[in-house]
Amino acid sequence: MLNIVSNIYEKLAVIRRKLYYKGILKQKKFPVPVISIGNLSVGGTGKTPLTIFTAKKLQEKGYRVCVLSRGYRRKSRGTVVVSDGNSIFVPWEEAGDEPYLMAKNNIPVVVSHSRYEAGIKALNSFPVDVFLLDDGFQHFQLYRDLDILVVDATKPFWEDKPLPAGRLREPAEFYRYADVIVVNRLNRAKNPEKVLEFLKNSEKQLFISEEKIENITDLKKNKNINFLKGKEVGAFSGLGNNGQFFQTVKDLSHKIGFTVSQFISFPDHYSYKKLNLPKKQLWLTTEKDIIKISQKQIEKDNIFALKYSLNLPEDFVQYLENIINAERLKKD
Incomplete structure (x- = not known):
């Protein structure tokens, strides 16, 4: 069928x-x-x-670059300027998690179901x-x-x-x-x-x-990836392919020398309004996930995101x- x-x-x-x-x-x-x-x-x-x-x-x-995105699963409607590259104008819920992550990297972003309307909005808002x-x-x-x-x-x-x-x-x-x-x-x-x-x-x-992972972040500060050495770590994510992230964590555990005690898989674009993590020494997730978690919970559960980038x-x-x-x- x-x-x-x-x-x-x-x-x-x-x-x-x-x-x-x-x-x-x-x-x-x-x-x-x-x-x-x-x-x-x-x-x-x-x-x-x-x-x-x-x-x-x-x-x-x-x-002068601008990203045009649909803003998948955002809670806003219409055409929204997420960032002009200097300031972020809306929370992640109104931008969508991926456009918001781009905006956090000082990239102008406009979201709309119509990418053409998003582009017109951008051209009328700042130089492109x-x-x-x-x-x-x-x-x-x-x-x-x-x-x-x-x-x-x-x-x-x-x-x-x-x-x-x-x-x-x-x-x-x-x-x-x-x-x-x-x-x-x-x-x-x-x-x-x-x-x-x-x-x-x-x-x-x-x-x-080539993949680059040199640091982890709790959104307030970055730490070198070697900070994980000798620690017990849990990992969670809400991606389209959680397995890829979990494999990355496994590979890093062998390379750096830390223990992975648990993996928790959430649906793609998970909102993290309710996050009850078992008590561990430290939790790893992705930047796309951590931007949706409150700073209070990040500090309470000792959550860090891998600073993943491509070269x-x-x-x-x-x-x-x-x-x-x-x-x-x-x-x-």
């Missing part, structure tokens, strides 16, 4: 994309370049860390040189100058099926619509050589990221700059 529903879902996804690419349904355009960062599957490929990395690197190069379209691979209403597809090497999309039998939003072969592929977690893949072989044969511009080669940033500058010349 699931396979039948998946076949129907797949055909509808094919029709939807073709309607836009053939111009039957029109795409709206902005006067500044738009770079989409998305994926083929639901949950947990590393889009948010890549968006933060890309935004901050472009900011360092002098570009380039938009980053968060989770935009299936958001066809807005024209993109560059499509970046994020791939989790531990879960190759070409081995998966469309929803609901699998986790794919579109057929696996739709990776061909991407301009750039960024591979995350290659070092954790069971067969990294086969992953690279497939992606290199795609003839897409390919970049491989990509300078060639990646240079590639984006070349695209941005070329598109700006066209639009001028």
Whole structure:
């Protein structure tokens, strides 16, 4: 039964994309370049860390960047300016957890069900040189100058099926619509050589990221990751892929030398209005999770978040700059 529903879902996804690419349904355009960062599957490929990395690197190069996001599961309605890069104007509940985390990194963010309306709001609120379209691979209403597809090497999309039998939003072969592929977690893949072989044969511009975890934070202060050495630690998260975070904690426990006594899994985008943790010496979670927990509870339960980030080669940033500058010349 699931396979039948998946076949129907797949055909509808094919029709939807073709309607836009053939111009039957029109795409709206902005006067500044738009770079989409998305994926083929639901949950947990590393889009948010890549968006933060890309935004901050472009900011360092002098570009005024703004992220446009849906703001999944936010409690606000309409179009909301989360941050102008200097100030955050709404709590995480009204922004959505991922846009709020981006805003905490001093990145301008606007959320709306319509990314076009979000962009218009941004252009009328502060200067913008380039938009980053968060989770935009299936958001066809807005024209993109560059499509970046994020791939989790531990879960190759070409081995998966469309929803609901699998986790794919579109057929696996739709990776061909991407301009750039960024591979995350290659070092954790069971067969990294086969992953690279497939992606290199795609003839897409390919970049491989590296994970960086050097610190933990309780939102008031950062500590070096070696603070965990010799301690008993519990871990919890509410992500699209909790297993990835738990594996990260396990790997760190071997590397740093601490004991993991318990893992607690919450649903994706969990609000943490009720959090009753068993008493442990220390708890680890993610930055996406800890921003939703009160400072009082963080201090009571001794909760820290791993400061997780991605790093990509300078060639990646240079590639984006070349695209941005070329598109700006066209639009001028």
